[in-house]
Amino acid sequence: MRQLRIWLGSAISLAFLVxxxxxxxxxxxxxxxxxxxxxxxxxxxxxxALSIAVRVVRWRIILDRVQPVPTSDAxxxxxxxxxxxxxxxxxxxxxVRAVLLQRRHGGSMVTALGTIVVERIxxxxxxxxxxxxxxxxxxxNTVLRNVALVAGAAFTAIALVLVxxxxxxxxxxxxxxxxxxxxxxxxxxxxxxxxxxxxDGLTSLGGPGTWALVATASAATWMLEGASxxxxxxxxGLPLSPIVYLAVCGAANLTVAVPSTSGAIGxxxxxxxxxxxxxxxxxxxxxxxxxxxxxxxxxxVTLVGLLLLWRxxxxxxxxxRAEGIEAGSxxxxxxx
Numbered sequence: 001m002r003q004l005r006i007w008l009g010s011a012i013s014l015a016f017l018v019x020x021x022x023x024x025x026x027x028x029x030x031x032x033x034x035x036x037x038x039x040x041x042x043x044x045x046x047x048x049a050l051s052i053a054v055r056v057v058r059w060r061i062i063l064d065r066v067q068p069v070p071t072s073d074a075x076x077x078x079x080x081x082x083x084x085x086x087x088x089x090x091x092x093x094x095x096v097r098a099v100l101l102q103r104r105h106g107g108s109m110v111t112a113l114g115t116i117v118v119e120r121i122x123x124x125x126x127x128x129x130x131x132x133x134x135x136x137x138x139x140x141n142t143v144l145r146n147v148a149l150v151a152g153a154a155f156t157a158i159a160l161v162l163v164x165x166x167x168x169x170x171x172x173x174x175x176x177x178x179x180x181x182x183x184x185x186x187x188x189x190x191x192x193x194x195x196x197x198x199x200d201g202l203t204s205l206g207g208p209g210t211w212a213l214v215a216t217a218s219a220a221t222w223m224l225e226g227a228s229x230x231x232x233x234x235x236x237g238l239p240l241s242p243i244v245y246l247a248v249c250g251a252a253n254l255t256v257a258v259p260s261t262s263g264a265i266g267x268x269x270x271x272x273x274x275x276x277x278x279x280x281x282x283x284x285x286x287x288x289x290x291x292x293x294x295x296x297x298x299x300x301v302t303l304v305g306l307l308l309l310w311r312x313x314x315x316x317x318x319x320x321r322a323e324g325i326e327a328g329s330x331x332x333x334x335x336x
Contacts, residue, residue, distance in 0.1 A: 016266030020273060020287060028284035032236070036292065040235030044228040044296065051224035052079070052301070055119075058217035062115045065204045067107045076308050077101055081116075083305020086263040086298050091256065094120070111200045118204065121162055122218040124155035124254065130222060131250030134243055141278050144251060147271065151254045165203055172199060225249055225297075232296055236289045238281050248275045252294070268294050 056075040063069055069077075081097030088096075098112035128151040135148055165172050205211050226249040230242045251274070255267035272290035277283055 013264075013266030016270045020266070020270045020290070024283050024287050028282070029287055032282075032285045032288035033292070035237060036288075037235045037237070040231050041296065044231035044235070045300065047224050047228035047231060048297070048300070051221045051228065054217050054221040054224065058122075058214055058221065059115070059119060061210065061213055061217065062118055062204050063112075065206055065210075066111050066115060066200055067101065067105055069101070069105055073104065077104075079301060079305045080309050080312075081305075083302045083309065086302045086305075088262055108200070111204075114200060115204050118162065118214075119218075121155065121158050122214060123222070124151065125159050126215075126218045126222050127250045127254050128152040128155050129250075130226070130246045131254065134247035134250065138241075138243065138247070138279065141274070143274055144247070144271075144278065147251055147254060165199065222249060222253075225253075228296075229293055232293045233276070233289060236285065236292060238276060238285060238289055240276060240279055240281065244275065244279045247279075248272050248293070251275050252290075263294075263298050265294070 053075075056071060056078055059078060060069070060071055060074045063074065077097050077100050080100060081093040083093065084096040085091055085093030094113065094116045098109045098116060101107075101112045102109040128148065131144070132148040132152050135144055140148070205214060223246075226246045227242075229248050230245040233240060233245055233248075252268045252272040255264045255271055269287075269290040272293060273283075273286040276289055277286040281289065
């Protein structure tokens with residue numbers, strides 16, 4: 001199954017890269033890459049760093065009810081997980097983050113994974129809303145409209161499920177218990193324990209005040225990342241309105257839901273290019289920008305995450321072992 005997932009993701013990434021580079025003049029593309037004003041990348045990096053800082057605070061808020069950790073530890077684990085997402089396929093970094101949290105602070109790895117799922121649900125909903133709102137104001141083509149509609153419907157449905165779980169946790173646990181009385185006790189018992197631990201993570205937000213705080217932090221982190229995309233766009237000489245880059249941020253980052261290679265290489269660049277070209281950039285300039293902004297997002301986080309991993313005396317092999325944890329296990333054999 002893992003090999004099939006890797007091959008499928010690689011094939012999808014390759015198909016999108018072909019679409020990205022198809023009919024783009026290579027000379028014009030190279031010229032657009034060479035003409036970048038790199039000084040604009042410095043303020044862009046500052047906005048991007050702030051977006052990560054807000055993301056760390058958000059995870060701390062979600063974790064507080066189930067596994068309180070210092071902010072420095074939350075930041076380190078989040079960055080290592082992000083680096084793993086950029087290196088390993090199928091969003092494995094989320095599992096790595098949960099594993100390392102358990103190894104350092106104890107508790108349940110499955111519950112930790114539930115808190116990360118909460119993050120991803122808020123991210124998807126905010127990104128879909130950003131994309132839809134921007135396209136509603138500025139207009140769109142068929143591809144972007146379909147991305148907004150599908151992503152918006154999917155993440156709204158998932159968010160409603162999360163709300164239902166939060167409002168009716170007792171009923172949900174009773175339903176889990178009822179369903180898992182069907183298998184033999186040797187199977188149903190461990191599954192019931194895992195399901196309840198995962199639900200602990202999903203229902204970690206508590207009251208409406210925490211929900212509002214997490215939603216606000218989610219919006220802030222993506223607005224800041226959108227600002228960094230705008231500053232990178234200035235560096236690439238794109239004469240586009242700042243609001244366009246909210247659509248770029250929304251469309252490109254929603255591609256994590258598409259099976260692909262690590263870092264969503266291929267789908268990310270294709271949709272980022274689609275947005276800026278639709279709003280007035282040339283194909284070559286848009287392609288150069290899409291490649292550049294993805295490298296801007298991937299490289300710093302990956303380098304910092306790997307440095308933090310090295311400081312903990314861990315290597316890429318340990319990340320790969322974390323990827324191989326069986327879904328039925330709530331213990332992780334990753335070195336300290």
